[in-house]
Amino acid sequence: MTAGVRRRLLSLAVGELVNVPLQAAVWFGVAGVPATAANLLGFALVVLLLLEGAAYWAAKLRALAAGGGAPLPAAAWFAAARVANVVLLGLGVPLTALAVAADPGTGSVPGLLFALFAVLEHVNYFHTQLMYSTPEDRRSRRVNGRRRAHLARDLDRARRGTRQGAAFRSS
Numbered sequence: 001m002t003a004g005v006r007r008r009l010l011s012l013a014v015g016e017l018v019n020v021p022l023q024a025a026v027w028f029g030v031a032g033v034p035a036t037a038a039n040l041l042g043f044a045l046v047v048l049l050l051l052e053g054a055a056y057w058a059a060k061l062r063a064l065a066a067g068g069g070a071p072l073p074a075a076a077w078f079a080a081a082r083v084a085n086v087v088l089l090g091l092g093v094p095l096t097a098l099a100v101a102a103d104p105g106t107g108s109v110p111g112l113l114f115a116l117f118a119v120l121e122h123v124n125y126f127h128t129q130l131m132y133s134t135p136e137d138r139r140s141r142r143v144n145g146r147r148r149a150h151l152a153r154d155l156d157r158a159r160r161g162t163r164q165g166a167a168f169r170s171s
Contacts, residue, residue: 001064009064013057016050023050027110036107038099042114045092049121052081056125056151063154075158078151082126089119125151 023046027033056078063070072078096115099108124130129149148156 009061016054038108038111042111045118
């Protein structure tokens with residue numbers, strides 16, 4: 001693993017962690033979003049996805065440091081999170097939408113927006129890469145279109161590795 005890749009993965013992991021208190025301070029402190037049940041629920045969903053993202057980049061860094069063919073640490077945990085997220089988002093989005101319908105305004109609309117952003121984060125991590133932050137990534141997207149998320153590809157490899165046993169781990 002090159003030093004550049006190491007720095008990039010570390011930056012992604014730390015960046016997701018830093019975003020938790022930073023976003024809380026920005027939205028609930030500076031912007032003055034009220035800490036209502038709907039807003040806190042939506043924000044909690046975003047925090048969950050940010051923490052999962054930080055955990056993924058840290059695990060990816062460990063796997064690459066261990067050697068190119070090393071399986072993703074905690075792949076089973078990430079696979080379970082992918083399923084649990086659907087349940088949590090499937091409950092959280094409608095609940096925040098109901099809060100908006102019952103009492104639209106700053107006490108509910110930010111919560112729905114947070115919840116919808118959490119859905120996008122889930123898609124970005126577990127399904128299709130939506131964020132292309134480097135010039136190389138953006139150029140690749142223009143030429144090749146959207147690609148499967150890194151975590152989704154790692155989970156596919158881990159699932160195949162489970163079926164293939166030792167053959168996967170030795171490759």
